[in-house]
Amino acid sequence: MNCWICENNGSTGEHLIKKSDLKSLFGHVSQTSPLYLHTKKDKNVKLKSIKKDPRLKSDAPMCGPCNNSRTSKFDRAWGKLSNYLLQKSPPIKKGDIIKLEKVFPGSVKISMLRVHLYFVKLFGCAIVENKVSIDIDQFRKSLLNEKSVKNVYLAFWESNGVDTGYSDMEVESIEGKCVYAAWFYTVGALSVLVIYATPSERRLGQVDSWHPLTITKRVKIGGKIKT
Numbered sequence: 001m002n003c004w005i006c007e008n009n010g011s012t013g014e015h016l017i018k019k020s021d022l023k024s025l026f027g028h029v030s031q032t033s034p035l036y037l038h039t040k041k042d043k044n045v046k047l048k049s050i051k052k053d054p055r056l057k058s059d060a061p062m063c064g065p066c067n068n069s070r071t072s073k074f075d076r077a078w079g080k081l082s083n084y085l086l087q088k089s090p091p092i093k094k095g096d097i098i099k100l101e102k103v104f105p106g107s108v109k110i111s112m113l114r115v116h117l118y119f120v121k122l123f124g125c126a127i128v129e130n131k132v133s134i135d136i137d138q139f140r141k142s143l144l145n146e147k148s149v150k151n152v153y154l155a156f157w158e159s160n161g162v163d164t165g166y167s168d169m170e171v172e173s174i175e176g177k178c179v180y181a182a183w184f185y186t187v188g189a190l191s192v193l194v195i196y197a198t199p200s201e202r203r204l205g206q207v208d209s210w211h212p213l214t215i216t217k218r219v220k221i222g223g224k225i226k227t
């Protein structure tokens, strides 16, 4: 199996939820204090280790260097932002304005590009794994060249704080080609809405969403419209 990013041989598998996100929420996971995984397929699967359990990893093939050295900067940038947002007191809520300069003093642009690329990596894994009809080439090239993907947006939402993990991906296609796809990455009080939208698609979720070409150094915390 060839790595979907660099196309070289070798396979590891990306963690579906960042290890440090799981650790900050659940503490140490072990044989005596296990974590339980719920997915559509399985309920109450006992996990003994965050690091080693294959059920927390994507099936998309990735080589060691792409999973580690090439993308560790992206993982670290996300780790810093998620830490900041999750440790805020009082907890983040819809309508809050986050000043990114406070999270990444003097390096908002490059750091937020790396946050974007962290989700491009996860999104790419999900596209490969689920065979979604999105051109994966732009995802691989953006990771190899550290450039943004034009159609990928992130929105930061207040979550219900109940589920941690991935949502299923919502996919809309026109004539077999995906024009819009979205999924949530939820950890504690925070949900990241990850959106792929072609220029013809403008959706509600994109309001206040963030893209590396955005000039602003602030993000507004979004959330579900309460009916």
Ligand SMILES: [Zn+2]
Pocket: 003, 004, 005, 006, 007, 008, 062, 063, 064, 065, 066, 067
């Ligand atoms: Zn690779």
